[in-house]
Amino acid sequence: MQGNETKNITNIMNAASTDIKQKFDSIRDILLSLKKHFIDLGVGDFWSGILVNLVGAVVLLVICWLSYLLARRVLLRVLRFVLVKTDNDWGNILIENKVFSRLTNIVPALVVHVLTPVVFDKLESLVVFVQGASKIYLVLALLFTLQALLASVLDIYQRYDISKRIPIKGFTQAVMLVACFIGGVFVISIIMGREIGTLMAGLGAMFMGFLFVFKDAIMGLVAGIQIATNDTVRKGDWIEMKSHGIDGDVIDVSLTTVKVQNFDKTVVSIPASKLITDSCRNWRGMKDSGGRRIKRSIRIDMRSIRFVDDSLLEKFKRFGLLKDYLQSKLNELNTHNQTNKTDLSELVNGRRLTNIGTFRAYIFAYLKNHPKIRQDRTFLIRQLEPGDNGLPIEIYIFTNTTIWAEYEAIQADIFDHLMAVIPEFDLAPFQNSTGKEAISGDLNVSMMSH
Structure with a gap:
C-alpha cells in the first residue's frame, strides 16, 4: 500500500516536471x-x-x-x-x-x-x-x-x-x-x-x-x-552604579548595551560589558522579598545616661508599651539582688534599670507593635560602639513595602516618634555644638528634670 502511494507521488512529480519543461520549451x-x-x-x-x-x-x-x-x-x-x-x-x-x-x-x-x-x-x-x-x-x-x-x-x-x-x-x-x-x-x-x-x-x-x-x-x-544566561539584569530592575552615575530602573537590555532611566528621568546607556567587569548593585532581591531594610542609628549623649530612680520608674509604669517589660525585668533584677544579698544603698551595687536600657526596650516594643514592620525578618535594636558622637542605638528592621515613597514615609514616622520621646526617658540626643549654647563638660538641657 505504502509502495503504491510512493509510486503515485513520484508519478505526479514527474508529470509536473514534464509539464513545466513543456511550458519552458x-x-x-x-x-x-x-x-x-x-x-x-x-x-x-x-x-x-x-x-x-x-x-x-x-x-x-x-x-x-x-x-x-x-x-x-x-x-x-x-x-x-x-x-x-x-x-x-x-x-x-x-x-x-x-x-x-x-x-x-x-x-x-x-x-x-x-x-x-x-x-x-x-x-x-x-x-x-x-x-x-x-x-x-x-x-x-x-x-x-x-x-x-x-x-x-x-x-x-x-x-x-x-x-x-x-x-x-x-x-x-x-x-x-x-x-x-x-x-x-x-x-x-x-x-x-x-x-x-x-x-x-x-x-x-x-x-x-x-x-x-x-x-x-x-x-x-x-x-x-x-x-541573559546568568540573569544578572532584567528589564524593570533597579540598579545602582555610582561610578557611572547610574541609579534607576533598567528600561532595555540589548545585545551590547543596557539602558537605565535614572530617578531624575535622565537615560544612561552603558556597555553590557561594564555590568560584568564593574561593581553593580541590583535591588531586585529587595523588591522580590517584599520588604526594604531600615538601618539607622539614634545617637544619645552619654552624659544623659543614668540609673532609673523611683520617680522615673513610676513614670515608666504609665507607658503602655513598657508594662510587660518592666514586670519581667523588675522580677529578674529583684530575684538576682535578693539571691546575692546585694547592698542597694549604693548605686554601683547589684543590677538596676537604666534609662538607656529602658529606652531600647521601648523601641523594641514600639516596633514590634508597628503594623508596617515585618516581624518575620531580621529585627535588631542594638547598641554600637560609643565614640566622639555619642552612643549609637541602631535600628535594623524591614518594612512591609518596597515602594520608595511609602518606605521613606514609614521610616520618617518611626524616627519622628522616637526622637520626640527621647526626653521622656531623661535622655538627650547627641548633637554637635551650633555655637549658640555654652560649651562645657556639663549637660545643660532645659527639658531634663534633674
Whole structure:
C-alpha cells in the first residue's frame, strides 16, 4: 500500500516536471518564432537577437510583477484572513511585523532565477549575471524576513511573565548578527563566483582582522549573553552604579548595551560589558522579598545616661508599651539582688534599670507593635560602639513595602516618634555644638528634670 502511494507521488512529480519543461520549451519556441519573424521583416540576425532579448526582458519583468501582485493581493490576503480567525494573537503579531509581506519579496527573485535561462537562451554571461543578482536579492529578502520574524518572536515572548526573568532580546540580536554574517559570505561568494568553502578559507585572515577591529562589540556581545544566561539584569530592575552615575530602573537590555532611566528621568546607556567587569548593585532581591531594610542609628549623649530612680520608674509604669517589660525585668533584677544579698544603698551595687536600657526596650516594643514592620525578618535594636558622637542605638528592621515613597514615609514616622520621646526617658540626643549654647563638660538641657 505504502509502495503504491510512493509510486503515485513520484508519478505526479514527474508529470509536473514534464509539464513545466513543456511550458519552458513553449516560451523558448515563441521567442525563436519572434526572432524568425524579425528576420523575415529584413532585420539582421544580430539585431533580431537583441530585439528578442529586449522583448524577453520585458516579458520577464511583467511575469515578475504579476507573480508579486498575486502573492501580495491574493495569497497574503487569504493568509491574513485565516490568521485573524485564530484564537491566539500570534498571527496578528506576525502580520503587524510584516513577516509575510516581506516573505512575498522572494517570489520575483525565484521567478527571475527560473526563467532567465529560458528568456536569455545562449547568452551564458547575461544569464549568470541576472541569476547572480536574483540570488543576492533573495538573500537580502530572506534576511529582512528573518528580522521581522525575530521581532515577532520577541513580541510574543514579552507577553509572558518569564520574559521579565529571562530576556531574550540579546539572543535575537545575536541570531540576526550571525545570519547577516552568513548572508554576507553568500553575497561575496556570488559576486566572486567562488564556492563557500573556498571563500571561507580565504576569509580566515580577514576574519581575524574583523575580530580585532570589532573587539569591543564582540566583548559586548559576549557580556550580553552572560547577562541573559546568568540573569544578572532584567528589564524593570533597579540598579545602582555610582561610578557611572547610574541609579534607576533598567528600561532595555540589548545585545551590547543596557539602558537605565535614572530617578531624575535622565537615560544612561552603558556597555553590557561594564555590568560584568564593574561593581553593580541590583535591588531586585529587595523588591522580590517584599520588604526594604531600615538601618539607622539614634545617637544619645552619654552624659544623659543614668540609673532609673523611683520617680522615673513610676513614670515608666504609665507607658503602655513598657508594662510587660518592666514586670519581667523588675522580677529578674529583684530575684538576682535578693539571691546575692546585694547592698542597694549604693548605686554601683547589684543590677538596676537604666534609662538607656529602658529606652531600647521601648523601641523594641514600639516596633514590634508597628503594623508596617515585618516581624518575620531580621529585627535588631542594638547598641554600637560609643565614640566622639555619642552612643549609637541602631535600628535594623524591614518594612512591609518596597515602594520608595511609602518606605521613606514609614521610616520618617518611626524616627519622628522616637526622637520626640527621647526626653521622656531623661535622655538627650547627641548633637554637635551650633555655637549658640555654652560649651562645657556639663549637660545643660532645659527639658531634663534633674
